[in-house]
Amino acid sequence: MALNVQPAVQARAQDGKPIINDFTIVAATKNGTGSQTSNNVLVMSLFRMGIPVNGKNLFPSNIKGLPTWYSIRASKDGYVARPAHNDIAVVMNPETADEDIQKLPSGGVCIIPQGSTAARRDDVIFYDIPVDALVKESGVNADLRERVANMVYVGAVAYLFEIPLDVIWQVLLDNFSGKEKPAKINYDMVTRAYEWTKANITKQDPFKYEPIPGGNAGKIVITGNEAGGLGALFGGVQVVAWYPITPSTSLIDAMFENQGIRKDPETGKNTIAIMQAEDEIAAIGAIIGAGWAGARSMTSTSGPGISLMGEFAGLAYFAEIPCVVWDVTRIGPSTGLPTRTGQGDLIQLYTLSHGDTHHIVLIPSSVKEAFEFGWRAQDIAELYQTIVFVMSDLDLGMNNWMSDPFDYPDQPLNRGKTLDLESLTAFLAEKGEWYRYKDYDGDGIPYRTIPGIDHPKAAYFTRGTGHTERATYSERSEDWVANLSRIKRKINNARTELPQPVVMGDGQARVGILSYGTNDPAIIEARDYLAAQGIPTDYMRIRALPLSPDVQQFIDSHERVYLLENNFDAQMAHIIRGETDKDTRHMKALALGDSMPMTAKWIVDQITESEGK
């Protein structure tokens, strides 16, 4: 029997009791009609009422006209994963109205413009709102009508489910940076719809929001891309080169918007160069050049851009040049679905390029971690003198997430083994020599100089071709093997130093869940349902490649392990099995890869079926 993860509306509303702070609204609109403002207003209003909330934007690869859906989940239990279904649909787009109504559960609610010809259902509550008439009555300019029309549903929702108008007003003001005029135009529409609904609609559904005093206190709402971009700014990144690609663009936008915190107060000039490149190849070329010259550097892209960066990634690995590449993944192959999510870039990132490369990959699962990895990746790149990837995804990157405020970096900038004039002179005095690729410390990490050091022995020749530890050209097999072995040692040493897996559970469960990245919220929710159903689980979330030894230990110490991934081919399973000679037959890969964020229901269904419950 499959667990009923989200029981039908009737089941939840027994005895006519209301369903409070535990339902999902989806707004079905057309892209480019300003509905994003309406949706943000709803999300932020709920947030400020203290209710745990998460907004997810399911949008088309289009600027204007195609269908878009925005779901707003309120969860008294604090669950923020994508729900398996929506309880309430605001059906503003006639093109998708039939489908949107069809998808509602029995007992669900549909808010729909008066005059809609969409097919009705007997088991759904319909509230017909005169959208056109309300907009017309408002007297708003013709060019603004389409945009404010979406404020009508904000007003209707506010009345029906009890969002205080003063909260909405404050959110609108903040949304327009304190400018009263645009806020007022929108608010006027909200109140008109609110009043009309109050006067004309009889509420028949059980849903309502209730403020939670002190709820969400101190919390912030932010996207993963903003978090990552801010993290990089606090990581001291000096050179950024990038090429626009959905869904990574807003990461760089956030850096531009906040560039002010990186202005030199004395001169007013930027301490960071942000350059839009002509393509992704030039973007990574520029950050490798910058890293080589001693700057902290980064780019941000998505899968297709990563594909283009392959050759340069191998150079950075082999010539040992620090730089950071953010991959805000979408789903492939090819152009794929540019506005949908997935974890299909994992193997590509781990082994990118045409040779024996194994790259460091950091995998954040939350906005807080996106910020942390934003600055930490810069330290790791310089520490290991290599390219570091950060694999985020569209779900984390482009959606709004509640979070505790971010922690300030707990350690100073770590520049690794970078020699300046003073330290080079001391090094030469102590060792009598300095060779760029020689392993002086036994950890595989050599010492590097950067251009500009006024010392006759400071320079070396950087190349992607075979080289000796003295950085001279070599085609000798021995040199090749020695060099690659040292680099491999360096990267392998990172296994215990990179962000280690996070474990939830007491370690006593027979069933282990293994996963990574943004499957996290769905797994957290699913574990509660599973436990209630008699399947307690331990959960390990991997945060970096190469894998920590703890991962194998977790697999070994559980009778059955479910490896949850949001890609088609179970890529992490390939990596795990490729790096162990132990028996992992008790680990079952559950790979989704359907272009959408994972739901708790999918996880619960998969695991209960497999567990025979």
Add this chain to the structure above:
Amino acid sequence: MPPVAKTNALGLSREEYKGVKSTLCPGCGHDSISNQIISAMYDLGINQHNLIKLSGIGCSSKTPAYFLGRAHSFNSVHGRMPSVATGATLANRNLFAIGVSGDGDTGSIGMGQFKHLVRRNVPMVYIIENNGVYGLTKGQFSATSDAGQVLKYYGKNELPAIDLCLEAIVGGATFVARSFSGDAKQAQTLIKAAMSHRGTAVVDIISPCVTFNNNPGSNKSYDYGKENEIPIHEITYYERGAVPDREEITIEGDYDVITVELHDGSHVRMKKAGRDHDPRSRAQAITLLEKAQIEQEFITGLIYYEEPRPTLADTLNITDVPLVHLPDDKLRPSKDALLTLMESYK
């Protein structure tokens, strides 16, 4: 007393500007260019630690190993040296950058990056060692091979040649020159002038490939160059402080000598020779190159010069202090900055 080795202003001998021994074919035009770079840098008294050498892939791109052994160098990937140079010079705007590329590296795989480099005005000397053929892969036509040319394995080239000087001008370059590796004096002079320019200075040097493209039918051979080179001016470089004779006649279209003051205070003096050409005119420069291509004329010299536009570092408004020299406290915003930001997301 043994003879004292001649030294430059820094007290260094020319020997100290050399690199490792070349592994190119004996007689390669590229080695001659390396020698001119060595001489130019020695004469200018360039501090090698303030200079970086960059290259892509190909015969030409191997050469940075053969000159200026005390400078950091980066042999990157095919056609993508411009982006590496862009990042490196943003990281440290005080560095002199010399890029060495070839006709394949620039004109085919790297055309996009080349054009965006000049468009952004990345401050560097960009030398193209142009032999009209792929050497390391044994003799394929390149994008600068002339139409109708015949090569042993590949037959007749049916496609028109791309003129990289023309591409540079159209792309927004402010210093564009062509030379011939068999004309050592001119090549060296143009390299010196290029080093004094602020912005991307493109020097396209026709450099014979002795193995694959030095045959009688080639117009990038030594013999062809020696017989057909038309230097448009007699060009002289004057270091800062060495003010040249003021002979300039400013009347448009009627002059004998043009003197241009370069960014670092040095001067280039051009005395009319093979062509009536004012390099300060973009229209004249484009016409000169198009005509030369149609009439198969091998013109050399400073083809185009304009007052430099802001460099990329200026466009991006980064600090005058090189980014890599900024202390950590200027790179990581304060705790208060984070707190303020966090408030704005509540």
